[in-house]
Amino acid sequence: MIMQTLKTLFAFVAILSLSSFSTIKEGNGYQIGDIATDFKLPNVDGKMISLADYKDAKGFIVIFTCNTCPYAKAYEDRIIELDKKYAAKHYPVIAIMPNNPKVKPGDNMEAMKARAKQKAFPFPYLMDDGQKIYPQYGATKTPHVYVLQKTKNGNEVKYIGAIDDNHQDAKAVKTKYVEDAVDALLAGKEIKVTQTKALGCSIKA
Amino acid sequence: MKYVVLIVLFSVLSCKNEQKVPLVADAELKSPKLTELEIFDYAGLEPLLNKKDKKIHVINFWATWCAPCVKELPFFEKLNKTYADRDVEVLLVSLDFPKQYDSKLKPFIEDKKLKSKVVALNDTDANYWIPKISEDWTGAIPATLIYNKDKRQFYEQPFNYEELETQIKQFLK
Numbered sequence: 001m002i003m004q005t006l007k008t009l010f011a012f013v014a015i016l017s018l019s020s021f022s023t024i025k026e027g028n029g030y031q032i033g034d035i036a037t038d039f040k041l042p043n044v045d046g047k048m049i050s051l052a053d054y055k056d057a058k059g060f061i062v063i064f065t066c067n068t069c070p071y072a073k074a075y076e077d078r079i080i081e082l083d084k085k086y087a088a089k090h091y092p093v094i095a096i097m098p099n100n101p102k103v104k105p106g107d108n109m110e111a112m113k114a115r116a117k118q119k120a121f122p123f124p125y126l127m128d129d130g131q132k133i134y135p136q137y138g139a140t141k142t143p144h145v146y147v148l149q150k151t152k153n154g155n156e157v158k159y160i161g162a163i164d165d166n167h168q169d170a171k172a173v174k175t176k177y178v179e180d181a182v183d184a185l186l187a188g189k190e191i192k193v194t195q196t197k198a199l200g201c202s203i204k205a
Numbered sequence: 206m207k208y209v210v211l212i213v214l215f216s217v218l219s220c221k222n223e224q225k226v227p228l229v230a231d232a233e234l235k236s237p238k239l240t241e242l243e244i245f246d247y248a249g250l251e252p253l254l255n256k257k258d259k260k261i262h263v264i265n266f267w268a269t270w271c272a273p274c275v276k277e278l279p280f281f282e283k284l285n286k287t288y289a290d291r292d293v294e295v296l297l298v299s300l301d302f303p304k305q306y307d308s309k310l311k312p313f314i315e316d317k318k319l320k321s322k323v324v325a326l327n328d329t330d331a332n333y334w335i336p337k338i339s340e341d342w343t344g345a346i347p348a349t350l351i352y353n354k355d356k357r358q359f360y361e362q363p364f365n366y367e368e369l370e371t372q373i374k375q376f377l378k
Contacts, residue, residue: 070270070302140361141345166329168302177332197335199300201271202345202361
């Protein structure tokens with residue numbers, strides 16, 4: 001009887017400590033070298049998109065972003081430029097909107113469609129329908145970038161973090177983290193900076 | 206001799222730092238209505254995150270456009286008022302964009318009649334200073350740092366008043 005109570009108690013404590021970890025640490029998401037999950041998510045054009053659809057891709061620039069966050073808005077034009085530069089080099093941008101549209105109506109599919117049309121997004125803009133994908137990646141904010149490289153084992157995470165080092169002014173940027181990472185991958189070189197931090201809006205669950 | 210040079214250098218450096226801070230008292234005399242806002246880069250903000258006094262400092266990172274931040278502001282205001290006599294001090298660090306200081310941030314501070322001290326952090330090299338504030342911070346806001354001279358706790362989460370009070374009580378023990 002006592003043994004059983006102890007066991008239950010132990011299990012309870014274990015669960016408790018696990019759950020408190022998950023709220024504090026970002027350790028649940030992908031680390032560099034992990035294989036990122038594929039998905040099948042609805043695009044603004046009505047189609048369903050998976051990474052596996054991109055037969056010619058050498059990798060991907062996966063960006064969790066949205067309509068409403070000022071940081072995401074500040075990077076919109078730079079995300080378009082990234083796709084224009086790297087889609088042809090087989091590293092297309094895949095944008096995923098992770099917010100719960102019930103909490104952020106400005107990020108619902110209609111609003112996403114309107115924004116994609118207005119800005120003529122050259123890349124897919126997907127809704128993380130059911131919010132199952134961003135927690136697996138470990139994205140916490142918008143914008144949050146994951147550069148993936150296609151390998152035999154799957155899409156390997158090569159870079160996590162910010163687009164560059166100045167959200168306020170594209171002209172004042174000193175280091176273009178994502179471009180440096182993709183350029184290194186294309187050149188078969190080692191990425192110098194594999195993880196960076198940036199400000200962003202918390203993802204609304 | 207070396208020490209004298211060091212001291213002189215140090216005082217020159219600290220004078221430089223002070224120039225960033227607007228002379229609040231002076232400005233108040235000239236235009237009492239205008240909200241004065243101290244604007245820091247990270248080097249300027251850092252001393253406020255590392256005070257060695259007897260107080261418990263609650264540093265909240267927020268912005269006027271951040272809905273969960275605005276929602277939790279009244280709880281920080283209440284905390285600042287309720288625990289003022291127990292040496293708890295709230296500092297609200299705005300991450301609003303500089304172009305919105307006059308159009309959004311200052312009117313917001315006035316409309317909400319914020320009593321806690323508000324400063325603005327304008328430093329774009331976030332990859333440099335985010336880990337200095339906390340290794341656990343991924344960069345999302347709202348975020349809050351609570352510290353005294355003995356310990357520091359960082360929270361990348363929104364608070365309600367009860368949760369905030371629970372954390373403060375751990376520092377008051």
